[in-house]
Amino acid sequence: MANLKLKDVAKVYGGQVEVLKDIDLDIETGELIVFVGPSGCGKSTLLRMIAGLEQISGGTLEIDGMVVNDVPPSERGIAMVFQSYALYPHMTVYDNMAFALQIAKKSKEEIDRAVRAAADKLQLTEYLDRLPKALSGGQRQRVAIGRSIVRDPKVYLFDEPLSNLDAALRVATRIEIAQLKEQMPDSTMIYVTHDQVEAMTLASRIVVLDALKDNGYKYSIAQVGTPLELYETPNSEFVARFIGSPAMNLLEGEIVATGETTTLRTRLGAGTITSNVPSRPEDQGAQVKVGIRPEDAVATDSEDFAFSGKVEVEERLGEVTLLYFERGAGQNDPVIAKLPGIHPGMRGNTVKLTADPAKVHIFQDGTSLLYR
Amino acid sequence: MAVQEDTQGASFIQGQAVIWLIGGLLLVAAIALLLPDVRGMLGNSPILQGVLTIVLGVGGCIGYFWASNIVLDKVIFPAKGANAGKNINRANMVRPWLFIFPAFAALGLYLAYPVVGSFIRSLYDRSGDTFIGFGNYAWLMQDSEFQQAVFNNILWALVVPAGSTFFGLVAAQLTDRLSWGNIAKSLIFMPMAISFVGASLIWKFVYANDADIGIVNAFREWVFGADSVDPLQVSFWNNFFLMFILIWIQTGFAMVILSAALRGIPEETVEAAIVDGASPLQVFFKIKVPQIMGTIVVVWTTITILVLKVFDIVYTMTGGNFGTQILPSYMFEFMFRDDGRATAVAFVIMLIVTPVMVWNIIQARKEMR
Ligand SMILES: Nc1ncnc2c1ncn2[C@@H]1O[C@H](COP(=O)(O)OP(=O)(O)O)[C@@H](O)[C@H]1O
Ligand SMILES: [Mg+2]
Numbered sequence: 001m002a003n004l005k006l007k008d009v010a011k012v013y014g015g016q017v018e019v020l021k022d023i024d025l026d027i028e029t030g031e032l033i034v035f036v037g038p039s040g041c042g043k044s045t046l047l048r049m050i051a052g053l054e055q056i057s058g059g060t061l062e063i064d065g066m067v068v069n070d071v072p073p074s075e076r077g078i079a080m081v082f083q084s085y086a087l088y089p090h091m092t093v094y095d096n097m098a099f100a101l102q103i104a105k106k107s108k109e110e111i112d113r114a115v116r117a118a119a120d121k122l123q124l125t126e127y128l129d130r131l132p133k134a135l136s137g138g139q140r141q142r143v144a145i146g147r148s149i150v151r152d153p154k155v156y157l158f159d160e161p162l163s164n165l166d167a168a169l170r171v172a173t174r175i176e177i178a179q180l181k182e183q184m185p186d187s188t189m190i191y192v193t194h195d196q197v198e199a200m201t202l203a204s205r206i207v208v209l210d211a212l213k214d215n216g217y218k219y220s221i222a223q224v225g226t227p228l229e230l231y232e233t234p235n236s237e238f239v240a241r242f243i244g245s246p247a248m249n250l251l252e253g254e255i256v257a258t259g260e261t262t263t264l265r266t267r268l269g270a271g272t273i274t275s276n277v278p279s280r281p282e283d284q285g286a287q288v289k290v291g292i293r294p295e296d297a298v299a300t301d302s303e304d305f306a307f308s309g310k311v312e313v314e315e316r317l318g319e320v321t322l323l324y325f326e327r328g329a330g331q332n333d334p335v336i337a338k339l340p341g342i343h344p345g346m347r348g349n350t351v352k353l354t355a356d357p358a359k360v361h362i363f364q365d366g367t368s369l370l371y372r
Numbered sequence: 373m374a375v376q377e378d379t380q381g382a383s384f385i386q387g388q389a390v391i392w393l394i395g396g397l398l399l400v401a402a403i404a405l406l407l408p409d410v411r412g413m414l415g416n417s418p419i420l421q422g423v424l425t426i427v428l429g430v431g432g433c434i435g436y437f438w439a440s441n442i443v444l445d446k447v448i449f450p451a452k453g454a455n456a457g458k459n460i461n462r463a464n465m466v467r468p469w470l471f472i473f474p475a476f477a478a479l480g481l482y483l484a485y486p487v488v489g490s491f492i493r494s495l496y497d498r499s500g501d502t503f504i505g506f507g508n509y510a511w512l513m514q515d516s517e518f519q520q521a522v523f524n525n526i527l528w529a530l531v532v533p534a535g536s537t538f539f540g541l542v543a544a545q546l547t548d549r550l551s552w553g554n555i556a557k558s559l560i561f562m563p564m565a566i567s568f569v570g571a572s573l574i575w576k577f578v579y580a581n582d583a584d585i586g587i588v589n590a591f592r593e594w595v596f597g598a599d600s601v602d603p604l605q606v607s608f609w610n611n612f613f614l615m616f617i618l619i620w621i622q623t624g625f626a627m628v629i630l631s632a633a634l635r636g637i638p639e640e641t642v643e644a645a646i647v648d649g650a651s652p653l654q655v656f657f658k659i660k661v662p663q664i665m666g667t668i669v670v671v672w673t674t675i676t677i678l679v680l681k682v683f684d685i686v687y688t689m690t691g692g693n694f695g696t697q698i699l700p701s702y703m704f705e706f707m708f709r710d711d712g713r714a715t716a717v718a719f720v721i722m723l724i725v726t727p728v729m730v731w732n733i734i735q736a737r738k739e740m741r
Contacts, residue, residue, distance in 0.1 A: 053643050074649030086640035090662040099658075100648035151648070 540626025
């Protein structure tokens with residue numbers, strides 16, 4: 001029910017520590033935006049600035065066209081779910097959920113209706129009289145979500161809500177959140193995580209934060225896009241390696257033919273490979289990095305290959321087989337290929353890898369050729 | 373098997389050697405003490421006396437544990453013969469009691485016995501020869517000064533803990549956010565380091581019946597142009613002036629404990645409340661205070677117990693006159709004059725303190741969990 005507009009938003013702690021800079025972002029009503037980025041990049045800080053728990057040091061934040069930089073949290077129409085749940089330990093589940101409405105001096109009937117509706121939605125009805133300490137992690141998480149639902153906010157903010165849950169519960173709760181979002185198509189949600197799978201499965205758009213060179217290495221937005229946009233057309237080496245697991249292989253190479261498609265020769269293995277990424281005539285001979293996702297790598301016998309190496313480690317996971325290749329002296333991150341199915345006895349073999357030209361990425365100085 | 377027996381034997385021999393050594397030392401010390409020359413030498417040298425005390429004390433403790441364990445393992449329940457396994461188990465069940473026994477004995481001697489002894493003494497008259505049943509208690513009940521003391525004590529037990537905890541809580545919350553909060557905390561804590569008698573002396577000056585000395589009267593003169601009065605003789609209210617001294621002393625204690633408790637509150641619950649729209653006052657009273665309620669109760673009851681024992685302040689400030697009598701100072705009136713009545717008052721105080729203490733321990737245990 002609300003759109004947000006961040007313009008040149010910056011955060012400086014204590015007048016000196018610049019954390020975030022030049023954040024520009026438009027969020028439409030009904031979107032589920034996910035912030036991802038390395039630990040300490042300022043995801044929580046950005047979320048807390050939107051919530052109003054942190055002062056915005058520069059730029060403006062608009063909610064529904066109104067600048068809210070100096071509006072207190074409770075009047076911004078937001079609700080926040082904290083990583084630690086932040087339930088009030090001395091209040092029952094019911095009172096936890098009712099607290100905001102009691103503060104707002106809503107009538108008893110209205111509060112009761114809202115709390116019971118939320119409890120029903122989250123299967124918490126039978127726990128309403130319990131204290132938080134008598135709940136499991138997943139139930140606490142649902143109470144925290146329920147506490148925001150009863151307030152019927154315009155914007156939901158989640159700060160790594162699943163990171164304290166065990167793996168199985170995380171998957172279940174992730175699906176619950178996705179279903180919740182479907183039930184509330186009009187509410188805008190902003191979700192912080194460092195878990196790629198959460199980002200890929202939940203987001204309508206992902207915001208990747210990174211320290212950018214042309215920003216004085218302050219953290220800012222590296223790329224915004226739908227999950228598949230980020231996966232298929234990352235704008236930088238950083239985004240390319242951040243999205244997808246295992247991370248994209250980057251091979252040093254040189255452009256040997258330009259045009260609608262680009263032909264590259266890689267340094268290791270000295271084979272050639274074609275990419276559908278177009279290039280300009282002046283790119284001839286440019287030193288670039290060729291990006292191939294492990295799952296896009298295919299073994300080949302032809303003379304056109306991007307990489308040739310000896311299989312050092314072979315991990316058989318059943319559905320896929322991961323092959324790790326040593327890259328050579330001085331380079332410790334291995335080249336990885338993810339082949340579908342079971343491939344026994346590959347260890348020690350020399351394998352040539354190539355990829356579909358549509359799936360070969362080219363980066364120059366860290367930036368994708370597609371985005372220059 | 374054989375190897376095991378060997379090592380066991382070796383440690384047993386070692387153990388015996390140690391026991392003989394300690395036993396020998398103790399014996400030598402004991403014999404030496406019997407010689408008049410040695411005693412004379414000791415009499416002149418406190419250092420030697422100290423060393424001897426330490427040797428006897430520590431040696432006695434070690435000797436006790438070694439000897440009692442040996443007796444248990446070798447004589448009463450030997451780990452040999454048909455019942456070896458059973459004996460080991462039984463010995464292990466008895467062993468904890470060997471360790472607890474000295475503490476029990478000391479507690480019994482210095483705590484339980486005096487309680488029982490006092491109670492018995494309180495059933496006798498002034499001379500200590502004539503049994504008068506609950507006569508002393510009956511006399512207390514009808515004595516107006518006793519009634520006054522009980523009433524005042526109840527006032528103390530309500531006002532001082534409430535005042536100290538309240539001011540301590542407010543000070544803890546307010547100093548937490550200040551840059552000079554730690555200095556303020558030290559200042560508030562400082563009276564804790566002053567003895568009650570010392571504090572009373574300070575407040576004697578504060579309350580002095582002279583505008584040139586007492587700040588209270590100086591203030592009255594400056595603001596109202598009023599003549600000096602003696603605050604300690606203003607009946608009824610003088611009780612509160614005395615209580616204020618103890619509040620002044622105990623606020624620091626409450627502040628330190630509550631400040632630690634406040635810091636233990638998860639910051640995110642406070643932030644969640646802010647997002648929920650709570651005002652700073654609501655955050656304090658609805659989120660913070662309930663979360664540290666257990667600590668508040670412990671602080672409150674701890675101060676209550678202290679209050680029920682306080683004697684020095686009343687004794688030094690008014691001597692219990694002008695209607696400021698409380699039970700401990702009342703008890704002191706009878707000491708050396710009528711031990712029957714004095715012990716009866718002592719027993720009444722104990723009866724009042726015990727439930728508070730039990731409650732305090734229960735709460736403190738809950739806190740630790
Ligand atoms: N109160 C603060 N004062 C100074 N620096 C802070 C403060 N809070 C966070 N930071 C810094 O801001 C950066 C971003 O923190 P945060 O937003 O928590 O990262 P993330 O949530 O992405 O892991 C970190 O480098 C952190 O050290
Ligand atoms: Mg964070």
